[in-house]
Amino acid sequence: MRFLHLIASVDPAGGGPIEGATQLHRALAKLGHDGEFVSLDAADAPCAAGFDAPLHALGPGRGRFGYSARLRPWLDAHAHRFDAVIVNGLWQYIGLAARQALAHSQTPYFVFPHGMLDPWFKHRHPLKHLKKWLYWPWAEYRVLRDARRVLFTCEEERLLARQAFWLYRCKEAIVSFGTAPPDDDPQASRQAFGSAFPQLRGKRVLLFLGRIHPKKGCDLLIEAFARTCAGAPDVHLVMAGPAQPQWQAQLEQQARRLGVSDRILWAGMLQGAVKWGALRTADAFCLPSHQENFGVAVVESLACGCPVLISDKVNIWREIEHAGAGYVAPDTAEGTSAALGRWLATPDERWRKMRQAARDCFDQNFRMEQVARALVGVVLESHPDHPDRAGRLDGRSAHV
Template structure:
């Protein structure tokens, strides 16, 4: 069996989606499946420094990079990808398309239909009501002209949660739905992570640390988190907030300005994009993880926080909110300042509850979010599709 995963970009700046495809492909290859990735050289405002039009080893995985058409950055078209896939699609038994409303997966689905190669599609939360409401008219036109047929012709649609499956059903799609969560890799334990984290950022001992670790984007609502902290300050609640992640310069500057206007400069630290040891240190050294998102199809950052033993505060917009509730691993809130501030205060003032929720989440994530288990199940799904 030979599989091609297609995704518009694997820029490290995209965070979760990039981690997912790389870790998923690695797990599939460890199961003996011959898997490759096709993508563009997109890296946000820049381009990845990688060889083009050839199979290369990227982070230990076989990847085909194609040049993006720079004038249309959001859609990420690559016309050389089109020519290459038309000539080479028959080398693969099945395609696995990541994302909607983007050139590479849309183009791949159309070519697969023409050449009768089966494909699956990961919607990545883009059929959630909040997501569909963004650029609504453009998505409605795109759906009418291209996307609905591509989705209806898929051999299966891969959903990462029951909530995402419900969104797919509500969209009226016909193909079979595969519900498989995403995975996380358990971190290497860092002894004395809390003390090391405080030393690194010059934080006082015994003051709890709130962690936001995600892309700095209005969808994730870091502004709501910052604003909610003023309520804590009014009640003389001690805390630090570490904001980890990168984003568009203009938006990041607006967050910095917000912190200044609310006089929270001594309580909020922007640490930028982190990975590897620095990321593990944040996840193991903090006391509480908060992601007040509008919408999250799975939320790989939430799963990483769980497997690291951090209690969670998030909204019902995260489609694993029900799993967090079931595992008793955190609090699910309404997306407003008062409910967020109250939830943070409740956990900051109850260290025992934080520890219990963190341990519950860690056990649940280790059992349910194993890449090995997910890869085995996905490989069986591929095989069933190919046999049909």
């Protein structure tokens, strides 16, 4: 089969959607399926030039919506080459263009909302939600309604999506999401991280890895770290990821006020061996997010055998708690402090067992090969006349 992945940008600084889409593309390729990407990046953008999959960069898109006059004609001319088009994300022109070009064509399109229908946004940003209501009936509602399937990564995301807008109708499917484990040398990656940040040698490391954004609960983590780890001076907190400068400045001021600025390292965005080394070196991964549909970094942490301390607003928290792969608490300062306190009180032998539980949790729930098979099953199930349908439904029933 041939897949086309539509995404607003292939810039890795955009967070989980592009990382997940790239990993899905690779997993599909291992199963024998071809794929290409279309993004609204400028053709000469660095992220487009360095992308390691077939890419058609049709931007730059205009404004937050990312309108590009080149996208719809390109889909009209080329969509027939693909068996399925995968739209990654909402509230971007890619979805509207896909509906306009494909709703009545022979090429079906499928939508991964990637958590963008979570009602948290409605409560956190009511004015933005009101603006989206003005846009919803004539655009995004129809994008979802006319998709062959809307793909949710877990049952929790599917149920939450129904609460975002009362005008809601679509054909739902659950396709668990995942990622691929690193295939590098573990010791070499640890050395790469240690060389990049020698000041952390001999320290116990709590790691936050992701966009440094108000949604992620970074302020809760700093407050809980100052409150709970005051008596453990060998514990250091690493804040790694792209940041909004104004928000990071506020967080740094908060750390100074709480007297822990000398134990917090602002590492910037980590990639490659240094990123994997950070996950392998860390004693625990922390994400007290207010809203997290999946959390690619959470799953990458599990793949590296690093247990996680997360909020119950990370939609895969049930799988993690059931596996004993970390601790879960409310997305409050008190909840985050409780999770850190449980980690500090956990005996070393118990924590070593939780490291193995983290790896087992990843293998059983979040390997991207499982996701790729489930996606193929959904596509074939929704397209009964496809010639590959009879022979390629293996694995479908376990994941759809």
